[in-house]
Amino acid sequence: MSATAETVDQVKDLTADKYKYGFSTDIEMEFAPKGLNEDIIRFISAKKDEPEWMLEWRLKAYRHWLTMEAPNWAKVGYPEINYQDVYYYAAPKNMEDGPKSLDEVDPELLKTYEKLGIPLLEQELLAGVVAVDAVFDSVSVATTYKAKLTEMGVIFCPISEAVRQYPEMVKKYLGSVVPYSDNYFATLNSAVFTDGSFVYVPKGLRCPMELSTYFRINAENTGQFERTLIIADEGAYVSYLEGCTAPQRDENQLHAAVVELVTLDNAEIKYSTVQNWYPGDETGKGGIYNFVTKRGACRGANSKISWTQVETGSAITWKYPSCILQGDNSVGEFYSVAITNNAQQADTGTKMIHLGKNTRSTIISKGISAGRADNTYRGLVKVMPKANGARNFTQCDSLLIGDKCGAHTVPYIESRNPSARIEHEATTSKISDDQLFYCMQRGLSAEDAVGVIVNGFCKEVMKNLPMEFAVEAQKLIGISLEGSVG
């Protein structure tokens, strides 16, 4: 064995338990009984104190879900999920009624968030400009900065609260981008969603702080089904960050979220995700199944939706943040870094649906594959007959580390308008021995060298992340590729 390979092996040994977010928090939890049926849905709805129409919507979704089959077109493989073996509701016990203020939040829980690096306490937050809604299993724990946001007319609250407080708005927009019947996982979510964030930014307001949600799956055998709905009214702007972690567990945990974004005339939503769910161990045991539906509708003219994602975690990622470009001159963007190492699988990409005139979309996807992982970009660019002057630019780059991993690019392009201009570029490359040696000759360890090279490869995407996220994401890239060279 060469000396390099030996070092890498040693590093591997040291980092076998490297998922630093893999602790679980010991808090008394309240669960709904395992399994899924109409009673469970009624239980969840009752727990959330929901109005009748919400329950009806859930039940409609559930009944539809029973008629559906799980999709099998993605390039991912996993044993069939037993949906009766999952808890659909888990909440820290002493929060049953929801905390009124941060003082009422279980200190254990606050400690958890501290470990995760989320400064929940407002006094700590005064230094920053981020408002956080933290979701712990099925319940929103705390929404910081609420008063200040309310003053400006911004609504930022757990979606269960929005259902009670702003029913007209929720009724109008919930399911308007991702209908309850959309797809297997979105339909399941519609039936059992437990929490998530609701954001409304009023006309003409540029939300001065970044809004942020932190999701964490803690309880065993628990599915997390959060639902996020963000509405930017005419001329409004908001930047929203989403981060995710989960403890290290041997069983697979299901995460089936739905995110809906709506922008009206001249509005803009920037949605950034750093996804770091537990990816499973080297052999592929455990980890999160991340089956997520994210979609934004640019309803208004000149509106814009921009998705930026850094996906490093999850055993399986199945996720296609999309834009429906309805308004004339509306703009959709998708910037993605997806890293798979060891036995991880990712099938991710976007859909850009051009409906309005002069709509534009940009897709920049960077897939990095190491270990025995499989990484697929799957994307659809669709131009409808009325979308005169529509333009799309797509760039898909894949980087392979080692010779046992796979990278796949599956672009679908459908144009029904002769004036549309669609460009697609794709490259596949490997980290060369020359590059590694050059970096190492300058003093970098093999691991650091890979980190530097990969960060360079992802630069076009990383520069779209908000500052405070970019630093974390950069480190995450290094961590998730540990043990990938040798």
Place this chain on the structure above:
Amino acid sequence: MSLLKIENLHAAIDGKEILRGIDLEIGAGEIHAIMGPNGSGKSTLSYVLAGRPGYDVTAGSVTFQGKDLLTLEANERANEGIFLAFQYPVEIPGVAGMTFLRESYNAKLRYQGEAEVDAMQFLKMVRAKAKTLNMNDDMLKRPVNVGFSGGEKKRNEILQMAVLEPTLAVLDETDSGLDIDALKLVSEGVNALRSAGRSMLIITHYQRLLNYIQPDYVHVLAHGRIQRSGGKELALELEASGYAEYAEEAA
């Protein structure tokens, strides 16, 4: 005690022996030039010293500052103070030169158990270094070596060397691909970095580089062995007679 001591060094690539018993000693602050025909093993020697994977040492020893160099990884050798100026510097897309160099610099500080420097401190330091070399640091804003001209690539190597302050710099055919102006500029840079605490091993095919960087010793490498050693006048002799005599000797 010598800084670098190479004894009976044999090395092979894919089982093919390239170095066949090199003996060489370099003292502190000395500049040695290694000249030789193509395929004589010059670049192999530089890679073996730097620890490039795939270059297997089959016999002999290399001692650097009293340490067994051959047991160290490439990055450890770099952090011990060995710098290789590449014949073909490698492109790293998307990584700004400044970032790359700061990572390298901090890696060395970490290795030495010292605190890392922050971006601002580092920028100031690099600017000062560049100034002493009569270079500007503009190229460090661009991705490492991407789209660089031949001259820029070599200048970039010298600038990196200035920042990383090696104890032993190995310059592998630094003159290749340079026009006369670029050659002068690069040589001036190298000369500015000469010091009592820094030794250099200059590998070159042609004598012309040695007009600008005057060595203390010249060695002729052919067929994987040092065939002759002498002072700087040896380079001039080679310029006149060529390498023909060494080709015959081995045949």
